[in-house]
Amino acid sequence: MKKITGLIRTILTTLICVCSIGSVTPANAQQYLRIGTGGTAGTYYPIGTLIAGIVSQPGKILATAQASNGSLGNVIAVTSGALETGFSQADVATWAKNGTGIFEGRPSLPSLRLIANLYPESLHIVVRKGSGIKTVADLKGKRVALDEPGSGTLISARQILSAYGLKEADIRPEYIKPNQAGDKLIAGSLDAFFFTGGTPAAAIADLASTGAGIALLPIDGPRAERLLKDNPFLHGDTIPAGTYQGVAAIQTLAVGAQWVTSEKIDSDLIYQVTRTLYGEAGQKALASGHPKGRFITLGNAVKGAGIPFHPGAERYFREVGVLK
Structure with a gap:
């Protein structure tokens, strides 16, 4: 546990503090959405690049994939405001939110929220x-x-x-x-x-x-x-x-690989990127863009959720009937 504590402390102290997207963003301003992924030789990075291209909307949303150390670093970066979103293993996300597993006895990350479960x-x-x-x-x-x-x-x-x-x-x-x-x-x-x-x-x-x-x-x-x-x-x-x-x-x-964010991130922004990702054009791009893209479907999006959905994602999933 001392190793984990030291690791979490190191990640926290090395993060660059930036202003996260929030409700203060002007309605017509272009919004920025970084996706913390992993090393460029893994799967998170190409999937993140693919998703960023799909959800970006000229003049409205600019999403970019950012290489990172991976799950643990991403959940800490997301909740600290150093990233808007990131990818994480399902277990790491759940432990971080609930203060269990590797976070047992340590500060939890209660603001962590789920956008979607992606692929195995x-x-x-x-x-x-x-x-x-x-x-x-x-x-x-x-x-x-x-x-x-x-x-x-x-x-x-x-x-x-x-x-x-x-x-x-x-x-x-x-x-x-x-x-x-x-x-x-x-x-x-x-x-x-x-x-x-x-x-x-x-x-x-x-x-x-x-x-x-x-x-x-x-x-x-x-x-x-x-x-x-x-x-x-x-x-x-x-x-x-x-x-x-x-x-x-x-x-x-x-x-499960999951896409996570913070409860502080603008609800309309998360709604828009979720709707775009799971829309017809987004699904076609995913299926042709990477072998794991075929798993990023509405049917899989709400499986294995160990943390609450972000209100923006929840709104979309309720609209299409995959959440009741």
Whole structure:
């Protein structure tokens, strides 16, 4: 818990304080909407860029995707006013709002609100083929990248390691993004790396396409069942064969990717971007713009909500009948 506390403190003290969009924005003025995503080699960033392009309206709304450390950094940035919106794993968002999980005993973020649930994020553990690493337990004593502080991947990695009876002290951890981890894996200076994100993830797809030979470790059986029991936001998942070149199908777990904001953000603004995203043109652009875009539908938008919807998003979802 001390590590988490220090991490939260670091993120808070390094955020740049800016004025958030609020009800004082003139009615006819162009409004700005930043979307905190993740590293450029993950899935949050291309999805954020896609959504920003869809919801932007010339002269009215200018949305931009902003690279960031990921889930934990995003929820803190959103509630502090350093970002208007951001992406987060469902578990991280719920813990932050309710003061549970990694936020237990620490200041919660009560102003956090949900715009929509987006798509499932698969838990990946990447190793080199022929490395002899077949299970998570085999990572003991190995050089393993867990992603950067502030990322949802780091939180998920700690959960998985714990389920297999491992602590960070039992491995040789590195805290780097997956694109850097892929380079080190090829160079032979890293044995494995974790990544939580939508498939296909650019960093892993690029790595597989080099022909270097990679494999994914399964997260299944009794250990996975324990994780599912202890973490209601996780669910069983399969990464199909061919998702990454030369990589066989694998059983793993997944968590929802969610778009969050603050209760302080203008209700009409959130209503407009939600309506645009789930309108006919927005849905067509999502479906053709990224494999995970096909999951960003009205049917999925209200699933797995662990925090209250923002009034603007709630208004739209009630209008179209997906919320009663």
